[in-house]
Amino acid sequence: MAEFSLLTIMCYDRYVAICKPLHYGTLLGSRACAHMAAAAWASACLYALLHTDNTFSLPLCQGNALGQFFCEIPHILKLSCSNPYLRELGLIVVCTCVVFCSFVFIVFSYVQIFRAVLRIPSEQGQHKAFSTCLPHLAVLSLFLSTAAFADLKPPSISSPSLDLALSVLYSVVPPALNPLIYSLRNQELKDAIRKMMTA
DSSP states (O other): OOOHHHHHHHHHHHHHHHHOOGGHHHTTTHHHHHHHHHHHHHHHHHHHHHHHHHHHHHHSOSSSOOSSSSOOHHHTTTTTTSTTTHHHHHHHHHHHHHHHHHHHHHHHHHHHHHHHHTTOSSEEEEEEEEHHHHHHHHHHHHHHHHHHHHHHOOOOGOOOHHHHHHHHHTTHHHHHHHHHHHHOOOOOHHHHHHHHHHH
């Protein structure tokens, strides 16, 4: 949830930078950035707190050992004696609404971004604008595709090693890639990497 919220904020950053560049300083000042980051972390903490409260109140009758590196909700629900899915349904509906609204916002923002980029007359300007957006789209696509596959895959193909790999892919790799991808736009860093490779 936190990762998706941060990806939504980064999408808004790209939208303002490309579609409203003259208003960038006012729309994304330090105060606005602090408010957006606080809202993202607060929503993620609330979501985690609700899930934690719900899972700790479940009666476990199959022990408490998980064959997983990550203590994720679906694996905990498998250990429950009662039918936990009805209890989780409310949380899932709220989460789905928030994620759906964020996804619609991201799609709308990128439609506006691509419309603005295609109106840029110079090819160099278009390339620069696309190079600003494509790393974010790559991380977003990786996160969404692995998270969707992990949550929507049929139980028949579930295995501990596949579950672990998917968990690492959508919870560790996108946050780890974000600083690397966004710092690669820094020209000094590119020059330093190029010098290291040629030396």
